[in-house]
Amino acid sequence: xxxxxxxxxxxxxPIRLWRRLITRRLKMSDTGLLSYPDPRGDLxxxxxxxxxxxVSRGIACDADQIIVTAGYCDSLSLICRTLLxxxxxxxxxxxxxxxxxxxxxAAGVVLTPIDVDDGGINVDLGRSKAERAQMAVVTPTxxxxxxxxxxxxxxxxxxxxANDNESWIVEDDYDSEYRYRGRPIPALxxxxxxxxxxxxxxxxxxxxxxxxxxYLVVPPxxxxxxGETLSRYGHGCPQLPQAALADFIRDGHFARHLKRMRALYxxxxxxxxxxxxxxxxxxxxxxxxxxxxxxxxxxxxxxRDVELAERAKGAGLKVEALSTWFADDTDRAGLLLxxxxxxxEEDAIRLVSELKRAFDD
Amino acid sequence: xxxxxxxxxxxxxPIRLWRRLITRRLKMSDTGLLSYPDPRGDLxxxxxxxxxxxVSRGIACDADQIIVTAGYCDSLSLICRTLLxxxxxxxxxxxxxxxxxxxxxAAGVVLTPIDVDDGGINVDLGRSKAERAQMAVVTPTxxxxxxxxxxxxxxxxxxxxANDNESWIVEDDYDSEYRYRGRPIPALxxxxxxxxxxxxxxxxxxxxxxxxxxYLVVPPxxxxxxGETLSRYGHGCPQLPQAALADFIRDGHFARHLKRMRALYxxxxxxxxxxxxxxxxxxxxxxxxxxxxxxxxxxxxxxRDVELAERAKGAGLKVEALSTWFADDTDRAGLLLxxxxxxxEEDAIRLVSELKRAFDD
Numbered sequence: 001x002x003x004x005x006x007x008x009x010x011x012x013x014p015i016r017l018w019r020r021l022i023t024r025r026l027k028m029s030d031t032g033l034l035s036y037p038d039p040r041g042d043l044x045x046x047x048x049x050x051x052x053x054x055v056s057r058g059i060a061c062d063a064d065q066i067i068v069t070a071g072y073c074d075s076l077s078l079i080c081r082t083l084l085x086x087x088x089x090x091x092x093x094x095x096x097x098x099x100x101x102x103x104x105x106a107a108g109v110v111l112t113p114i115d116v117d118d119g120g121i122n123v124d125l126g127r128s129k130a131e132r133a134q135m136a137v138v139t140p141t142x143x144x145x146x147x148x149x150x151x152x153x154x155x156x157x158x159x160x161x162a163n164d165n166e167s168w169i170v171e172d173d174y175d176s177e178y179r180y181r182g183r184p185i186p187a188l189x190x191x192x193x194x195x196x197x198x199x200x201x202x203x204x205x206x207x208x209x210x211x212x213x214x215y216l217v218v219p220p221x222x223x224x225x226x227g228e229t230l231s232r233y234g235h236g237c238p239q240l241p242q243a244a245l246a247d248f249i250r251d252g253h254f255a256r257h258l259k260r261m262r263a264l265y266x267x268x269x270x271x272x273x274x275x276x277x278x279x280x281x282x283x284x285x286x287x288x289x290x291x292x293x294x295x296x297x298x299x300x301x302x303x304r305d306v307e308l309a310e311r312a313k314g315a316g317l318k319v320e321a322l323s324t325w326f327a328d329d330t331d332r333a334g335l336l337l338x339x340x341x342x343x344x345e346e347d348a349i350r351l352v353s354e355l356k357r358a359f360d361d
Numbered sequence: 362x363x364x365x366x367x368x369x370x371x372x373x374x375p376i377r378l379w380r381r382l383i384t385r386r387l388k389m390s391d392t393g394l395l396s397y398p399d400p401r402g403d404l405x406x407x408x409x410x411x412x413x414x415x416v417s418r419g420i421a422c423d424a425d426q427i428i429v430t431a432g433y434c435d436s437l438s439l440i441c442r443t444l445l446x447x448x449x450x451x452x453x454x455x456x457x458x459x460x461x462x463x464x465x466x467a468a469g470v471v472l473t474p475i476d477v478d479d480g481g482i483n484v485d486l487g488r489s490k491a492e493r494a495q496m497a498v499v500t501p502t503x504x505x506x507x508x509x510x511x512x513x514x515x516x517x518x519x520x521x522x523a524n525d526n527e528s529w530i531v532e533d534d535y536d537s538e539y540r541y542r543g544r545p546i547p548a549l550x551x552x553x554x555x556x557x558x559x560x561x562x563x564x565x566x567x568x569x570x571x572x573x574x575x576y577l578v579v580p581p582x583x584x585x586x587x588g589e590t591l592s593r594y595g596h597g598c599p600q601l602p603q604a605a606l607a608d609f610i611r612d613g614h615f616a617r618h619l620k621r622m623r624a625l626y627x628x629x630x631x632x633x634x635x636x637x638x639x640x641x642x643x644x645x646x647x648x649x650x651x652x653x654x655x656x657x658x659x660x661x662x663x664x665r666d667v668e669l670a671e672r673a674k675g676a677g678l679k680v681e682a683l684s685t686w687f688a689d690d691t692d693r694a695g696l697l698l699x700x701x702x703x704x705x706e707e708d709a710i711r712l713v714s715e716l717k718r719a720f721d722d
Contacts, residue, residue: 007396007397010395010396013395015395018387019384019387019388022383022387022601023380023383023384023387026379026380026383026384027380032571033571034371034374034376034569034570034571035368035371035569035570035571036368036565036570036571037570037571037573070431070596070598071596073594073596074596081467086447086469099593102593102594103594106442106593106594108447108469204397208395208396209395209396209397209398210393210394210395210396210397210398210599210600210601211599212398212596212597212598212599232460232463232467233434233463233464233467235431235432235434235435235573236573237431237573238571238572238573238599238602239571240383240571240602241599241601
């Protein structure tokens, strides 16, 4: 559906290349592809990821620290099983990614919502509300859903808090690859000198979600404990796509694909931004952030975002209401609109006019 | 490793056919393969499974009741999330499948071990030990690990208990397809008139474990609740292998493959049985059951099975000790030996003589 969040451009997935890589791996007739996979993930993929993370995200880690999972929620579940106990507390961004919220609550974690402002999560507020929390789950590069970046002083303050309390930080770096202005920000993990940060990445946003592959980087001190959890509960991910993905990264396709996507998304973001500004500036004000895969458009007037999103949905447009990403009541109203699958200026104009019509109906 | 349990014959996986099916699906360039998959699983696969289960396992169900998962443990986790609360109680076979034990305990389920004898789990004992349990997890076709089948009176008694208490029964039918004498026993689920049974199957044993695909049949009354759990926590399994697997079943390959495997495994079971009888009958007595993918050989003398298994492991032979499959202390000693990857009479003789040497060293 148009405006869907978090989906990559499906018309730009390198499907022919992917087919070739899968076919090549299939032809190798490697019986390793048939057996129970290593629950930590394919070694070749983990090595390729270690290389990628070093170059692109400033993260020094080796393959031993990397675990391949079936998605971010799978990564979270693994973290909870390994590091937390029922009733342990975690900071959670307010607003924040609801799927992670569900998963953490199901795992018995008590979440304390910590407000996000223009500089990202308010660490001082976190300390005053829940100094002794065992964990903080954050999206430092592009906060989900506001898109703001966590400032450097806040990054340092967050790490300091985690050190003081021996708490864990989960860095969800879901779409860090997409940044359209300024220099890429290294991951929070790259500043982590004491091994408090668990870094979570995914291929759902950068390749395609149907792949169902994500990964987790754990501190060296926790490798053994995570290994124990995996040997008890891990079933591992299918081997074939992991092997093909390792080739995709190693052969340089991944870096080229990301470069292409960055240019494409910058363009598509522009299409949507201009169309909204032209047609809906009396109701919506777009806050352009440095990166991400969607726009946040604040409601200018007194309209309820939930109602606007409902009307859009009625017209087949998958716009989300900002307020539903809050755990507590909020008066902050806005709409979240994915732009990755808007293929042209004309497309954007047409979709925005459909949106306008839906609002007015 | 030789004697490994629960692995299908890796030399008999129809890898060329599988490659062809994967390639064919890849060529279709279906963007459905790229998007977030339906968390319930590929509709085509679920339809194919409904047909297969009707014909082969006597289970009348439709695709709506079927959920594709990443493995049996994933199915269990889904059941716990949907139907149980922290601290709920479940019967668990004694001895029983330890991986399931870990998973249930991690989900906060309190397990009551219920003895298994020649007729399967002792239902009367279950009622006297834990009448009010919310669940029972059983392997009725070939009990894991003893291989015995749950008798018909016990099946009826188990269903009656579940009805009386509105409890759930999880039927783990992991290798029911492999039965070497007598007629196939229909699934316990086929006798379930009131919708108390959750039926769990897997493709790890009948196709190959690296596939990471399994499934769950839920009662019609619970379809909506499971759907809610999935929409909260489900991420779905990769699309491509699901689509290829649907073709594999629909085009009749699955039925043919099973038929071939049944003949092959009957043969390989014979190899191992005869080799054990010839070389080790002074120490081990093989209890031949009607089906399964491994043999249970009871210790004839006073030897500790854990010690024998340790010695075997030292010689690179992956034999398991029966006593480690018990939650409580037990004096029942025996060894579990997988036969699926023993390719010839000579292989069996060689491996058993290695085993004998390891015992004697």
